[in-house]
Amino acid sequence: MLSKEDNEFACRVGPGTPMGELFRRFWLPAMLPDELPHADCPPVRLRLLGEDLVAFRDSNNKIGVVEAHCPHRGASLYFGRNEECGIRCVYHGWKFDVDGNCVDMPSEPPESNFKDKIHITAYPTAVHGGLIWVYMGPEHLRAELPQLEWTQVPESHRSVSKWYQETNYLQGYEGDIDSSHASFLHTYLDPAASPSNDGSAIDPKQKALDKAPKIVVNDTDYGFRYGARRTIGEGTYNWRVTQALLPTYSLIPFIRFPAGGRAWIPVDDNRTMTFYISYHPDRPLIDQDLAMRRTGRAFPPELIPGTFIPKRNMTNDYLLDREVQRTTTYTGIWGVNDQDRAIQESMGPIYDRGKEHLGTSDLAIITARKRLLNLARELQQGIEPFPASHGDVYRVRAMDVNTPVDNFDAVIASHGSGLGAKM
Ligand code: FES
Ligand SMILES: [Fe+2]
Incomplete structure (x- = not known):
């Protein structure tokens, strides 16, 4: 929950606003x-x-x-x-x-x-x-450009899409660092019918079994990383480790490349540009990669030609199909990105966070707000945001792994370079 004042402080980004000044440092x-x-x-x-x-x-x-x-x-x-x-x-x-x-x-x-x-x-x-x-x-x-891994690979190794979302940036960013919704919003009613190549190490059936992951957060100099631990068997855990890089980048857990994340860039208080990035560090992307994403429905939204406005939008209820919802998928809305946007726009352009009821699964969201609010408050006192002038701190990856290790720090340590830790 955020007070009305803190909610305004977090969401307003125009000239002269504290959060607007913070974004202008990057x-x-x-x-x-x-x-x-x-x-x-x-x-x-x-x-x-x-x-x-x-x-x-x-x-x-x-x-x-x-x-x-x-x-x-x-x-x-x-x-x-x-x-x-x-x-x-x-x-x-x-x-x-x-x-x-x-x-x-x-x-x-x-x-x-x-x-x-x-x-x-x-x-x-x-x-x-x-x-x-x-x-x-x-x-x-003048800031340094962030050295996110996807910015460092050749053009052929990367695909980037852009579209508008009719909400404040924070609503979108909060969705990226909300691991628990993966057990609901994006699922199939019959987990066995779920596309097996959705990039997760966890079997969809197992993901469906443990819907209440334990969340652990580590603060870092670029923002924070958090682990969502699901029990998938006797002494075995699935860890999805998401990277939250300030001000509003995410790297989404995966087991194999191509993988990537999103960036949530404020157009104004009520509208956001979403950038969706997929890349492979070692080879050009091929048609098969795109086909796999389409099968997994992790595909950028179709756009109205000549615009960055998604075809599935609030004016047509995102082409929600109640029959598909009854028989096949949790939402009845076609793609992962459309599902996220539909539900985030349904909260209104700036959700009144004074009305929410956060639980233990919302720890990463609480952390993101705290970090952003603190950075903006520090800036008001003359303290510049560290990552803005240190582009190299963005060189990290997300990870998705099955392991007997139940302790987050030990998971990060044991999986070494490039997996949830610095490359
Ligand atoms: S030149 Fe007169 S308004 Fe631009
Ligand atoms: Fe999502």
Whole structure:
């Protein structure tokens, strides 16, 4: 449970809010490179942390992310002409480069130096891990890009998808670190019918038997990792170890690659961009990998063409099929990602956490809130978030393993490098 004040503190991300300031200390993934496919391509609307922005790729292939409204009289630069190393407002022709300098002002006399006094907000950008990232914080504190393993592999070894979720970022992130819902939301009524290749070491029948995993949390310098221990037989346990990397990355447990996680990036208080990443550290992804994900229904949602809005959405009840729900799957909704989004959006855009009743299985969620709130409060006191300036601390993996070991620290120690511990 969070008080009304803490809930607001945790969820509001606009300029000047404490959580908004915390997010502005980190690089944030914001776009797929395909959204800006070539030099001088059409500009794109981008809304991030409650700010309306326009992204464009200039004639030299430099990516600009600038405030949306022209400082002359406020026209949107989205309608602008992207030409000769700058974006030109179509109202009166003022033109801006990727650094926000006004480089042409044809509506003023040639001898005027007015244009030299005009600048618009322009944020630094980077292409990293198959995505376009934006840094919206103070320049002298510019963060390091996080070295999540999926950002370090060649393009061919990774697939990244993006879609919108109509909730606050925290509702989505909380779903990623909520191991116990895996025994319900994503299951088949007959566990034997569940796709066997869903990436979990635990037999679906056994997962169904122990629906109340024991949760153990370890704080780390990048956030925390937590183990969910299920008893799967006499003296044998399944440990799903999830990585929660601040501010809002997850790495989901697996037994084999391709695997990955998600990132929850606030568009504003009520809307989130979800990035879903799958990668293999050692080889390119192949058609068979994608086919396996489709069989396991761990597939990105189908999108309405030309948008990042999922086809299964709240306006059509996510194409819920009550007959499938009665006979086959727990939800009657098709895919894992759609199931998560449906249920998180059903809570409303910002759930009033004063009304919830958390149990022992919610320990990781409590931890995530505590870490985020503490980081934002520390920042208010002038203490900068450690992982923002230490991109190397993100080099960890999740794991999913069956073992006789019942102690979390011992599991982490015995499974050594790359499995729940630093690579
Ligand atoms: S409003 Fe943009 S040039 Fe006038
Ligand atoms: Fe889920």
